[in-house]
Amino acid sequence: MKKIIGLAGSMKKHHSSSEYLLSVALEAAAEQGVQTELLRLNDYNILPCDGCGNCMNGKHCHLLKDPEDQLTELYDKLKEADGFVFASPVYALSLPAVWKNWIDRCEPCSDEDLDFEYYNYDRVAGVKGKAFTGKVAGQIVVAAGPGHEWALASLMPCFTAIKLSMIASAGISLIEYDGQPGIRKRSWSKPIEEAEEAKMMARAVGMRVASSLGFSYFDLPGQSGAGQGQGSGGQDPMEQDPMEQSREHGMQADPWSAFTVQNVKDEEIALGELAAERPRIFVIGDQQASVRCGPLLEQLEQQFGGKAACALIARVGQLPHFITHEFVKEKTGQTVPGFELYYDWEDKLASRCSLAPGQPAILVGRSREEWRLFAVDEAEGREIGRVVDYLDEVVV
Ligand SMILES: Cc1cc2nc3c(=O)[nH]c(=O)nc-3n(C[C@H](O)[C@H](O)[C@H](O)COP(=O)(O)O)c2cc1C
CATH class of the missing domain: 3.40.30.10 (Glutaredoxin)
Structure with missing residues (x-):
């Protein structure tokens, strides 16, 4: 059975709007007979890249040997997937730092990635890793107000570099459904479960990823x-x-x-x-x-x-x-x-x-x-x- 992994990138432990919408997307994907699993990026301790350059020279990332580092654990999970849905809040008109931190570390993900491929342009251009190449993904971004449009575009060049086909993107401003305690006590606040338009968008992303598994827009004929x-x-x-x-x-x-x-x-x-x-x-x-x-x-x-x-x-x-x-x-x-x-x-x-x-x-x-x-x-x-x-x- 094909599998979609949803990766939630909220920093919140509770009441995350983007994580809720991710679960809606995965539910829609599951209805199409796909196995799904939701992971939280923030549950993994991913040490920041220190720019040693080992990976550019075909050597192991020294951080992978650090007992504190959990990149391999996450990467091994992601390898199981045929497709992904990424979901994130907007922070300062972009994505929270965990995303960039993870992306920066995706280069030397595993021994397998360190075979003789590292000379390839694709591998120096941006994010790397066989867990992603040739697969499909969708993304959901939630803002209070402005910024979902920039956040959605911010990782696109990296995903393109690893030939991950981003086939559906949904961005939405949802201030009245925000999970922050300060907003939830306002008279106009509503539970995220009632954000019908956002749920429809999330469902569409999940369904589109599910129906596109196996497709890659990089597999163009010569x-x-x-x-x-x-x-x-x-x-x-x-x-x-x-x-x-x-x-x-x-x-x-x-x-x-x-x-x-x-x-x-x-x-x-x-x-x-x-x-x-x-x-x-x-x-x-x-x-x-x-x-x-x-x-x-x-x-x-x-x-x-x-x-x-x-x-x-x-x-x-x-x-x-x-x-x-x-x-x-x-x-x-x-x-x-x-x-x-x-x-x-x-x-x-x-x-x-x-x-x-x-x-x-x-x-x-x-x-x-x-x-x-x-x-x-x-x-x-x-x-x-x-x-x-x-x-x-x-x-x-
Ligand atoms: C540090 C920080 C920066 C934020 N920056 C923006 C922003 O630039 N634009 C915006 O519309 N919302 C911004 N927000 C609000 C979040 O995007 C919003 O609360 C979102 O729904 C949170 O999603 P989550 O519940 O999944 O974490 C910011 C929130 C935080 C904590």
Whole structure:
């Protein structure tokens, strides 16, 4: 069952308006058959980042080892979620400091985040962490008066940087429903449970997040596949024969021969030429998929090794100027020792194949005319099954 975690960011222990509305949002999500859980950001002691820079250099955040620090505890919970609803009050026309404190610490969340990915631009641009990337979120912000509009926008660049799709935002001024004792004793004060418009907005956010689980607006098709992407109503480009795609796009037959990858000896190699020598099985994966690529390769090697050559094509996106190809090669080589390794610099092949970030794929071919591409998605077992069926047919 899919899960949504609601993260409440009020500093109040009781009578929090934003937390109440969060519970309303989660209730609406639960009605759609989603499991929900509400966490309070303030229940976790998250030590402030002291700017040591370890995480920027591929080292562990020293604060994670501090027994007082509970970032890992929160992060491990958030990893369980397929989507999030964030709820917060407005403080000084923005969000309370706990949010910023948490966001500042999201960079070195876990060992998993510290693999060879840290050179990636995405990882230096803002908030990081695999707990969020590719997932959806909604946000609810409650003010007494002005500021919900700025507060809603304040974390957006960070969420965008980690490719968390913010798909619903609700901001509202609710002074007469405020939980402060000073307001609750006024004659015009009302209980938050009666804030019908706010509850409708909160429900809408919860429902929208629930109905969008699995969606990501960052999974756009590559340039050459524009208009063919998931959600366009057309055939999934991953399901389509690359030869068929090339015909649709008016390209020459044998599109694969146009793509070169680079081996560890710095040689540029045309994919078509590679397959002409021997049947080939390539696992294509980026840094996010790297954890799954090794086991996949091993599985394919066990089944087809000897009959076909199994290798990894590591997708490498745009690199910041201070990261060299040599550095990437050294780090990547450690992830799949013993396997042939090729590099798809600047993601050219992957974007040609419309591979979403973090989505491993398997490219198989006995000859340059016969390349077939299989996406390895959530239904991993089924997809691998299809690859194996195909290989049984063509390789044996
Ligand atoms: C330190 C502080 C700063 C605040 N700043 C603003 C503000 O800039 N604009 C506003 O409309 N409300 C402001 N408020 C009011 C809260 O946003 C409002 O009480 C909100 O409903 C509290 O949500 P909660 O009950 O979930 O904590 C502020 C409250 C506090 C305690």
